[in-house]
Amino acid sequence: MRCFIGIELSLEATKEIEDLNIQEKIDEVNANPKINVYTSSKIQKIEGQPGQFNVTLDQNGNTVEFKAGAIVLATGWKPYDASKLEELGYGKYDNVITNIQMEELISNGGVKADSVAFIQCAGQRDENHLPYCSSVCCMVSLKQAKLIREQNPDSKVYIFYKDMRTPGLYEDFYRTAQDDEGIFLTKGNVTKVAQEAGGLVVGVEDTLLGETVNVKVDRVVLATGMVSSMEGIPTTKEEQAELQEKGIEFENILNLEYRQGPELPILKYGFPDSNFICFPYETRRTGIYAAGCVRQPMGINESIDDATGAALKAIQCIELISQGGTTFPRSGDVDYPDVFLQRCTQCKRCTEECPFGAINEDEKGTPFYNPMRCRRCGTCFGACPERIVSFKGYSVDMVSTMLKAVSVPGPEEEKPRIIAFVCENDAYPALDMAAMHRLKYNPFIRVIPVRCLGSVNTVFIADTLSKGIDGVLMLGCKYGDDYQCHFIKGSELADYRMGKVQETLDRLMLESDRVKVMQVAITEYDKVPQIMDEFYESIKELEPNPYKGF
Structure with a gap:
């Protein structure tokens, strides 16, 4: 874990700066007989x-x-490459440095400057560099400004920022900097850093004063961000x-x-x-x-x-x-994948699609399962075209038995039958919550819970439709940047697989609209009945499944 030369604000005294004695913690660790430390x-x-x-x-x-x-x-982290910030003078002018370099100068007591300008978000919150905020740079610049003033009470410090971010009690520390007559803070966009006789000139537009400001300083500090x-x-x-x-x-x-x-x-x-x-x-x-x-x-x-x-x-x-159990999200589950390797075709789908890297393979492509890496999502169960992967509590036979147990109305009854494969992590609880709120969904739909949509094998879809079922609805967790499938990519895999199920439907002479994949968050329980009803109406517009009665 990397820190700025061991100086950080104290939670107990948020208006002041205190030295963080890291060496004391290092000595404590080295002295512990139960801890082995391997340096170099x-x-x-x-x-x-x-x-x-x-x-x-x-x-x-x-x-x-x-x-x-x-x-x-x-x-830990590493600083953003400041050589990419040539427009701010880094690499062009010797007195343009980064916040890391300034920390080293302060630590050594060697800040020889009567005026210093800090440019916040240098290469941050910028689509051409780092699009995110590094969260600590504002606090670090305020801290460095105060330390510069302590070392040289006659110095002037300027901080130009897009937004000043000092969360929680650290707002008190921000106020102490505002109260310091030698620290000038203003919101604005830095448009230039140029060298002129006797120093550097920083140009700032759109400031709180509503005018363009040109400030002449001895040194410029770029508040570069954190990179993993x-x-x-x-x-x-x-x-x-x-x-x-x-x-x-x-x-x-x-x-x-x-x-x-x-x-x-x-x-x-x-x-x-x-x-x-x-x-x-x-x-x-x-x-x-x-x-x-x-x-x-x-x-x-x-x-x-x-x-x-x-x-x-x-x-x-x-x-x-x-105890033989797995971790999140099926914490404590002691059910291991059971693989009938005699029928394995070395297709490598299970080893490639496993979201947790639980399956290695030999030079021939035969999978080797590491059971303690497994989180029991069943993605390998859904990936295998031979259906040779099962769990004692979630097997091919169990799913097949559930499908066989679903009654299919005859063509003369004009009652569509729909199977819904529902993920147990978000979609199934959402269905439970809909029931708790007395919401109703279509009575012609039968629900089969699954560990993850990634565990739904395309062969099950073919079996379902060839049985005479009119439609298959798959409800899983949302995926993407804002909300993620509990098993990383189960819903995404299901969407991808069902995109290729067209070949199976063509072979059965059936319409692709009979299969649909939807994502639902656990908080969207009120939408589940609507999703089911809309899918039912779309199935009603199609002819009855021609395999009814066979």
């Missing part, structure tokens, strides 16, 4: 699964091996091969011996966060948790809380694994 080390590889990770380190040329039950990734330490690192073997072909050097962090790649899958901007709404430390690799600035920008106090949460999740994982 790099991870060569990590094999195995939660509860049984085999870690190999390279420590100054020596190989060190040990076992681990869970892993917390806390590799995983940004730019290839996370899959294909990405690795592509960089190697281009001759681009890179260095991995975890070096996982996983079929899907050596690193944690990332979302946007290099952050390895699964985007679970209520489970921020989860990643797409079971038993490996991300904490601190590697997963999102944050300050020291937030990082401490984050590390605590990730450590507790790691403990919970080890406890569950020791």
Whole structure:
């Protein structure tokens, strides 16, 4: 976890600055006989699964091996590349520096300047650079401004910002800077940084004063943002091969011996966060948790809380694994995938589609299941064209039996029959909530709960329609940036698979409108009856399924 030279605001005294004694914490860790610290080390590889990770380190040329039950990734952040900010003078003028460089100067007591200008959001909140806010830069600039004033009471400090963000009690600290007559703060857009005789000139437009301001200073500080330490690192073997072909050097962090790649899958901007709404430390690799600035920008106090949460999740994982259970979202489930490998065709669909990298494969493509990596989503169950994957509590036979148990009205009755495969995570609870609110849905629809829409095999769709069922509705979690499927990409996979089910429908001489995939959030229970009714009306417009009665 990286901090700004160990200086941070105290929660107890939000108006002042205090030294954060990191060395004391380091000494405490080193003195603990239950903690092994490996310095000057790099991870060569990590094999195995939660509860049984085999870690190999390279420590100054020596190989060190040990076992681990869970892993917390806390590799921190790196500053945004300021060389991309030439329009703000970086690289052109010696006295244009970054906030990291300014922190080093302050720490060494060497800020030799009578006037300093801070440019906030330098390369941040900008579609051409970092589109997000790094959350700590405003606080850091205010802190540095006060430290500059302490070292040189006659100095003048200017802070030009887009928005000043000092959340919570830190607003008090902002006020102390406003009260300092030597610190000038104004909202505006920096239009130029130019060198003139005797110093630098910063041009600012659209200020709170409603006019253009040109300020002459000795030094300019760019408040560059935080970038995840995983940004730019290839996370899959294909990405690795592509960089190697281009001759681009890179260095991995975890070096996982996983079929899907050596690193944690990332979302946007290099952050390895699964985007679970209520489970921020989860990643797409079971038993490996991300904490601190590697997963999102944050300050020291937030990082401490984050590390605590990730450590507790790691403990919970080890406890569950020791009992044979899995972790979130089916916490404690002791049901393992049962695979009849004698019929495996080595198609690799299960190894490619598993959202958690639980399945490796040999050189022939035969899958090798790591049961402790598995989260029991059933995606492999839905991916296998041979239907050779089952769980004791969720098997091919169980789903087939449920389908067979559904009565199909004869063609003379003119009563459509619809099957709804409903995800147990959001859609099924939404259906329950609709019932609790006494909402009614169409009586011609029969509901079959599934672990995830990704566990619905296209063969089940063919079996359903060939039985004479008139339509198939699939309800799953929403996916995308704002809301994510509990099993990462189950709804997305179902949407993709059903897009290819046309071939099956053509073979059965049936219309593609008979199959529909919809996403619903748990809070949208009031929309579920409407979705079902609208699908029923669309099925009524079609001819009865010609397979009725066969």
